[in-house]
Amino acid sequence: MRSPADFVGVSGADPHVHARVGCDSNAVTHEADVVVVGAGLSGLIAARTLLAAGLRPLVLEADNRVGGRILTEEVLPGLPVEIGAQWIGDTHHRMFALADELGVPTFPQYEDGETSYELVGSGVLRENDFHTRFADELAELDRVLRVLDELAAEVPPEAPWRAPRAAEWDAITAGAWYDGQGLSPVARTLLEICTVGILAVPTVEVSFLHLLFTIQTCGVTAELFAESEGGAQTTRFVGGTGEIPRRLAALLTAHLVLDAPVQLIEHGPGGVTVHCRGGVAARARRVIVAISPTLAGRIMYDPPLPGRRDQLTQRLPNAAAMKAFFVYDEPFWRAEGLNGQLISDVGPARMSNDTCLPDDGRGVLLLFLEGEQARVYGALPEVERRAALTAELVRHFGSRAARPEAYVDGEWSERPWTRGCYNANCGPLVWTSYGSALAEPIGVIHWASTDTATRWSAYMEGAVEAGERAARAVIAELS
Numbered sequence: 171m172r173s174p175a176d177f178v179g180v181s182g183a184d185p186h187v188h189a190r191v192g193c194d195s196n197a198v199t200h201e202a203d204v205v206v207v208g209a210g211l212s213g214l215i216a217a218r219t220l221l222a223a224g225l226r227p228l229v230l231e232a233d234n235r236v237g238g239r240i241l242t243e244e245v246l247p248g249l250p251v252e253i254g255a256q257w258i259g260d261t262h263h264r265m266f267a268l269a270d271e272l273g274v275p276t277f278p279q280y281e282d283g284e285t286s287y288e289l290v291g292s293g294v295l296r297e298n299d300f301h302t303r304f305a306d307e308l309a310e311l312d313r314v315l316r317v318l319d320e321l322a323a324e325v326p327p328e329a330p331w332r333a334p335r336a337a338e339w340d341a342i343t344a345g346a347w348y349d350g351q352g353l354s355p356v357a358r359t360l361l362e363i364c365t366v367g368i369l370a371v372p373t374v375e376v377s378f379l380h381l382l383f384t385i386q387t388c389g390v391t392a393e394l395f396a397e398s399e400g401g402a403q404t405t406r407f408v409g410g411t412g413e414i415p416r417r418l419a420a421l422l423t424a425h426l427v428l429d430a431p432v433q434l435i436e437h438g439p440g441g442v443t444v445h446c447r448g449g450v451a452a453r454a455r456r457v458i459v460a461i462s463p464t465l466a467g468r469i470m471y472d473p474p475l476p477g478r479r480d481q482l483t484q485r486l487p488n489a490a491a492m493k494a495f496f497v498y499d500e501p502f503w504r505a506e507g508l509n510g511q512l513i514s515d516v517g518p519a520r521m522s523n524d525t526c527l528p529d530d531g532r533g534v535l536l537l538f539l540e541g542e543q544a545r546v547y548g549a550l551p552e553v554e555r556r557a558a559l560t561a562e563l564v565r566h567f568g569s570r571a572a573r574p575e576a577y578v579d580g581e582w583s584e585r586p587w588t589r590g591c592y593n594a595n596c597g598p599l600v601w602t603s604y605g606s607a608l609a610e611p612i613g614v615i616h617w618a619s620t621d622t623a624t625r626w627s628a629y630m631e632g633a634v635e636a637g638e639r640a641a642r643a644v645i646a647e648l649s
């Protein structure tokens with residue numbers, strides 16, 4: 171074990187040493203086979219898999235709660251809303267199995283009625299009118315989505331940099347590729363809104379290869395963008411998604427430490443010592459770091475990690491999204507034949523959803539702020555953000571929308587242990603230059619988190635896949 175003095179400029183030749191000033195290096199307080207950093211879904215699944223294999227995991231969680239990007243809060247008594255992850259889709263097989271195993275029932279997303287559109291100066295139009303008026307533009311959009319599906323099929327999700335045209339696709343942004351398709355303003359705008367709704371950054375910030383990777387990890391664009399029949403948002407959990415990490419954590423109580431932000435990982439062939447702010451230090455044979463890459467890059471490693479890994483984590487910023495919920499005495503829009511969804515380029519929200527609970531008379535509308543909208547409106551005082559969102563709801567759903575009983579929203583870049591969502595964004599040339607450093611273990615250090623998944627990366631499904639993958643690799647090494 172090193173003393174704190176070892177980290178304060180003793181080895182002046184190593185610039186990393188100076189970076190360690192102020193970092194706790196504690197006496198060992200815990201012993202385990204495997205330390206898991208982060209009690210998000212990925213870390214909890216990794217720990218559970220290790221435990222089932224007869225190993226002793228220890229999960230170190232920085233926050234005072236489990237769940238990470240999954241966060242359910244009661245906005246009114248008996249009315250939980252999901253500030254973080256909310257839905258699963260028909261092909262999220264791991265999540266369906268997990269919910270079943272943990273005894274969390276599911277229910278379908280409400281979708282009866284028309285969507286309300288407001289695009290490129292058309293004013294507010296109901297779905298049927300919009301589809302009639304812009305049938306040609308929607309056909310254009312469909313054509314481009316089919317091309318995207320064909321191109322995405324060429325991208326191997328476990329190694330996107332090996333796609334035959336990886337160099338070409340990684341050198342341009344998704345936005346540049348979209349701009350080159352000769353689309354009408356309506357089709358181009360819809361494509362932007364759909365994509366930002368998934369990636370939570372403007373398409374000019376996203377590598378085209380990353381967009382294709384994202385489509386490929388989810389199946390096809392229809393699964394990614396659609397809300398029904400195979401989309402990513404068909405199904406919800408009774409009690410909210412927070413039930414999943416809560417029940418997982420209950421199975422792991424003896425193996426979980428909260429309020430333990432990992433600051434320093436000493437590692438070598440003999441194992442790791444993981445130091446937290448506040449005094450906890452755990453020695454183990456392996457560590458699984460189950461946090462987003464950009465946060466993993468803020469932990470100090472001794473010895474320092476290879477340059478490629480650090481260059482990668484310097485280039486994977488978390489995107490920006492937030493959700494805002496309005497609660498009403500009843501879902502009044504349903505009586506008007508509306509499904510609570512809006513699609514708008516006027517904003518501030520680009521999309522909304524009906525997120526009422528079945529067997530609960532109250533009405534809940536959810537508005538999404540993503541990419542630039544999250545950055546701009548997330549920086550405003552809540553009262554201003556709420557006023558702008560209310561005005562938008564009134565345009566689409568009428569004056570009753572101005573009289574909610576409750577309001578709550580959730581900003582994620584302010585949360586120190588998340589720093590943005592939904593996941594890590596990949597700009598141009600990141601996959602092809604550094605992609606192989608994303609999930610590849612470094613000695614005794616393994617990487618999880620949804621951002622490292624090859625199926626439904628960015629989603630809860632991906633978090634489970636990544637946690638299982640990292641745990642299986644560790645089990646194989648230790649057995």
Ligand SMILES: Cc1cc2nc3c(=O)[nH]c(=O)nc-3n(C[C@H](O)[C@H](O)[C@H](O)COP(=O)(O)OP(=O)(O)OC[C@H]3O[C@@H](n4cnc5c(N)ncnc54)[C@H](O)[C@@H]3O)c2cc1C
Pocket residue numbers: 207208209210211212213230231232233235236237238239240253254255256257258430431432433460461462465469491492493582587588591592618619620621628629630631632633
């Ligand atoms: C607003 C929002 C909406 C979403 N909607 C959906 C949806 O509808 N469907 C869906 O499938 N997915 C959705 N997602 C994505 C989903 O939440 C994530 O894919 C998933 O929860 C990620 O889990 P994870 O374990 O990989 O990472 P995280 O949840 O980020 O977990 C990482 C954990 O590590 C902790 N941590 C961070 N740094 C440290 C440190 N230094 N030391 C110790 N602990 C640390 C964090 O506190 C956190 O608990 C949404 C996310 C957000 C934020």
